Amino acid sequence: MLTGIGTASTAPVIGICAALEPARWAVWDQPAALVPMNYIEHVQRAGGLALLIPPDPALTERPGEILDRVDALLLVGGPDVGADRYGAEPHPMAEPPVPLRDEVEIALVREARRRGMPMLGICRGMQVINVAGGGSLLQHLPHSHGSDEHRRQAGRFAGNEHGVRLDAGSRVATAEGEAPAEVASHHHQAVDRVGDGFSVTGRAADGVIEAIESTNGSWQVGVQWHPEPDPGSRIIGALVDAARRAGGSS
Numbered sequence: 001m002l003t004g005i006g007t008a009s010t011a012p013v014i015g016i017c018a019a020l021e022p023a024r025w026a027v028w029d030q031p032a033a034l035v036p037m038n039y040i041e042h043v044q045r046a047g048g049l050a051l052l053i054p055p056d057p058a059l060t061e062r063p064g065e066i067l068d069r070v071d072a073l074l075l076v077g078g079p080d081v082g083a084d085r086y087g088a089e090p091h092p093m094a095e096p097p098v099p100l101r102d103e104v105e106i107a108l109v110r111e112a113r114r115r116g117m118p119m120l121g122i123c124r125g126m127q128v129i130n131v132a133g134g135g136s137l138l139q140h141l142p143h144s145h146g147s148d149e150h151r152r153q154a155g156r157f158a159g160n161e162h163g164v165r166l167d168a169g170s171r172v173a174t175a176e177g178e179a180p181a182e183v184a185s186h187h188h189q190a191v192d193r194v195g196d197g198f199s200v201t202g203r204a205a206d207g208v209i210e211a212i213e214s215t216n217g218s219w220q221v222g223v224q225w226h227p228e229p230d231p232g233s234r235i236i237g238a239l240v241d242a243a244r245r246a247g248g249s250s
Helices: 037-045 099-115 124-132 171-176 235-245
Strands: 013-017 019-025 028-034 049-053 072-075 119-122 164-166 198-204 209-214 220-223
Touching: 013 037, 013 099, 013 235, 019 099, 037 049, 037 235, 072 099, 072 124, 072 235, 099 119, 099 124, 119 124, 119 235, 124 209, 124 220, 164 171, 164 209, 171 198, 171 209, 171 220, 171 235, 198 220, 220 235
Parallel strands: 013 049, 013 072, 072 119, 119 220
Antiparallel strands: 019 028, 164 198, 198 209, 209 220
């Protein structure tokens, strides 16, 4: 286990990639490194320690400097991944990317994959994992699927719920016990070509890919929905458990 963070602790340390967003609070109105507390609370309830990883240009060249200090990696939701990251032109409905966040998170994912480190990507995070592995994205589901099923109500999870089908025996299905009846959703992009070393283990009724996981035996998973608003979801807790099983060391 790590000795540099909480020397007496045996709790696995989960590095959470923080968003880079404008924020206002008290006297401040400036860019901030942000992670919603419900992600952190899931980690804490599972007995893990949450460590926020802000976008740091140094990590694009030396991602191991932070991964040496954590036991697992959690990539959270946020804006669209830049289309240039997978060799495409941006769709007219694509959101403006955050290039530094894209670059840092892709570097972290590639190094985490090389190490076999437990890793979970949620919504955008799943898309980052896929792109880091050479995969591509569908840039606007209403265009590719003719439906806004996954983001009927912008700016909220309520009103965007839908069902998912998970492969029996997959890591996601094992974590959740069974496929959730409905999941919280808020996205207009999705995995298209699946990245190297990953397979599809979950889909929505319309065929949109909802879960991917590593084929090399590592606990490396992506889910397209948002489990963090659901206190009963066990997928983030499963990441903590995987870090614990890995021996609590990176």
